[in-house]
Amino acid sequence: MxxxxxxxxxxxxxxxxxxxxxxxxxxxxxxxxxxxxxxxxxxxxxxxxxxxxxxxxxxxxxxxxxxxxxxxxxxxxxxxxxxxxxxxxxxxxxxxxxxxxxxxxxxxxxxxxxxxxxxxxxxxxxxxxxxxxxxxxxxASHVAQTALFERLSKLPKEEGLPEDFSDDSIQQQFEENVAFSASVEEETRLLFAAAAASDDKAARALAGQALAKMKARRARWFVGEDRRLGKAEDLFLSMEGAGQYVGYSWLIDPKGGALSTAEAMSGFGTRSKWWSQKQGLALILAVERLELAGWREQVWKTPHLIGVELLEAAVARSRNAS
Structure with a gap:
């Protein structure tokens, strides 16, 4: 032995x-x-x-x-x-x-x-x-999102959501809804376009269009019992978008992956089939492009603003600065 x-x-x-x-x-x-x-x-x-x-x-x-x-x-x-x-x-x-x-x-x-x-x-x-x-x-970047995890852990009790509710649950519920899916796709396209815009006015206009479409989609379909889904979507957009940002920004860093934005975007940024990751990254990049002060603290330290709230603040800041 x-x-x-x-x-x-x-x-x-x-x-x-x-x-x-x-x-x-x-x-x-x-x-x-x-x-x-x-x-x-x-x-x-x-x-x-x-x-x-x-x-x-x-x-x-x-x-x-x-x-x-x-x-x-x-x-x-x-x-x-x-x-x-x-x-x-x-x-x-x-x-x-x-x-x-x-x-x-x-x-x-x-x-x-x-x-x-x-x-x-x-x-x-x-x-x-x-x-x-x-x-x-x-x-790995998610381990730094302690405050977001705490808010997510309270969702089932506060919003009456299932215990196994995840970042993919909204997509699984609505992806066969053609109009809902089309809106998410167009919102995401507009956000990526805002992030890539070289002109500040164009970036603000594109982000504003995306924001309006996101709010309209929610007003149409997040009703009744589904009204509770808005907060969940915001949390997961911030969480997954920030995670994608950490990977994507390393890929385009000359000291990191040393790829062009096009290579990193096609190989990673838009590779995912999940809305929360793709639209989350688009939203974070648009917020960064609009130069919202303190946005990194919002996604990693003190998430007072999440998802659409973060985008709304970035669009408003850009308008006030123009």
């Missing part, structure tokens, strides 16, 4: 990801540190547990997402089920998510690129290595 236990311990300590995954971990954490320097408002809690895994190994670190601390990793074998910080287990398949954490504290969990490749997840024009780094930046 003692020999068997010693052998098992030696096997666990010898567990390590392959060379490509090791290189990716180094590059991905470097990308994260770059974004922390670029976005000082993006401040992760001090107690985030990071769990990465491949087909056989589980890695854990408490320092990987911290600003100025070298990451230390512990490695162990798993049996196809990966242990999380709260004691639950998940299958060792492609995934990437952050959680606010009740038991075990805030966490970030992600499958390493070797599992994405084994699962035949396409990297598209970015390639899988660069795409997965942008995904890590998006999901």
């Amino acid at each position: 003692i020999l068997a236990a010693a052998a098992a311990a030696a096997l666990a300590s010898a567990c390590a990801p392959g060379p490509a995954d090791k290189a990716w971990i180094h590059a991905a954490t470097a990308a994260w540190r770059l974004q922390l320097r670029r976005l000082p408002e993006l401040t992760p809690p001090a107690d985030v547990t990071v769990i990465l895994f491949d087909a056989r190994c589980r890695l854990e670190s408490r320092q990987a997402l911290q600003r100025n601390t070298a990451a230390r990793w512990t490695a162990s074998r798993h049996d196809g089920q990966v242990l999380l910080a709260d004691g639950t287990r998940i299958p060792a398949t492609v995934t990437s998510f952050a959680g606010e954490g009740k038991q075990g504290g805030p966490t970030f969990v992600m499958a390493l690129p070797s599992l994405w490749a084994a699962g035949k997840i396409p990297g598209g024009s970015l390639g899988l290595d660069r795409l997965t780094r942008a995904v890590l930046l998006h999901e």
Whole structure:
């Protein structure tokens, strides 16, 4: 029994990801540190547990997402089920998510690129290595949105929404509504156009059109019991839009992904099929283009304004400044 236990311990300590995954971990954490320097408002809690895994190994670190601390990793074998910080287990398949954490504290969990490749997840024009780094930046950034998570956790009780209500629930409810879907698509197009406009007046006009359409859509369909969906949509637009922004802005940074805006947008910004991510990014970029002071604090620190409220404030500021 003692020999068997010693052998098992030696096997666990010898567990390590392959060379490509090791290189990716180094590059991905470097990308994260770059974004922390670029976005000082993006401040992760001090107690985030990071769990990465491949087909056989589980890695854990408490320092990987911290600003100025070298990451230390512990490695162990798993049996196809990966242990999380709260004691639950998940299958060792492609995934990437952050959680606010009740038991075990805030966490970030992600499958390493070797599992994405084994699962035949396409990297598209970015390639899988660069795409997965942008995904890590998006999901890891959520751990800094403590205030938004707190507001989200209260939604079911305050608004009478299901406990499993998510950032995709509104789309799942309305995506077969042709007029609703068409409005979301046009709103998103206008927001991206506002973000790309070289002229301040044009940017303000396009953002204003998008804002009017968003309000009209809500007035038409968020009625009766669905009136409660407006607050939920705003929360998820801020959360998912900010996450997409962290990944997208790294892709276009000369010190980061070093891509053109067109390459980053097609490969990541508009790649997602989910409204909350695509429209959320468009909204955040439009708000940034309209130079709303303090918008980063609103999405990462003190979210007094969320979603449409944030856009409305940006349009109003631009009008007053003209």
